[in-house]
Amino acid sequence: MKERTRTTAQFSCRDCGRQWNALGEVHCPECHHHFSGYTAFDLHLAGGQHRNPGEITHSETFQRLLVGLRTPLGTIWQGSCRRPSESRAS
Ligand SMILES: [Zn+2]
Numbered sequence: 001m002k003e004r005t006r007t008t009a010q011f012s013c014r015d016c017g018r019q020w021n022a023l024g025e026v027h028c029p030e031c032h033h034h035f036s037g038y039t040a041f042d043l044h045l046a047g048g049q050h051r052n053p054g055e056i057t058h059s060e061t062f063q064r065l066l067v068g069l070r071t072p073l074g075t076i077w078q079g080s081c082r083r084p085s086e087s088r089a090s
């Protein structure tokens with residue numbers, strides 16, 4: 001028997017079957033959202049609870065902090081605005 005679909009992804013979640021390739025990506029084992037890295041994952045877990053990535057907004061501007069990027073393997077949540085570390089000017 002031949003394998004019909006051979007996965008090329010290096011990592012996968014046993015529970016939900018989500019696959020990914022990049023070592024730096026983070027998969028939440030609780031709610032199975034997938035993040036581009038720990039920065040995005042930290043936002044998801046801010047306050048110690050798992051938040052819906054699509055509902056995480058800035059407390060003042062109400063801008064969404066994470067955006068879902070659709071990829072062939074599934075959605076990757078990543079920061080909507082990348083700020084270079086220049087915010088501390090004082
Ligand atoms: Zn989670």
Ligand SMILES: [Zn+2]
Binds near residue numbers: 014031
């Ligand atoms: Zn999963």
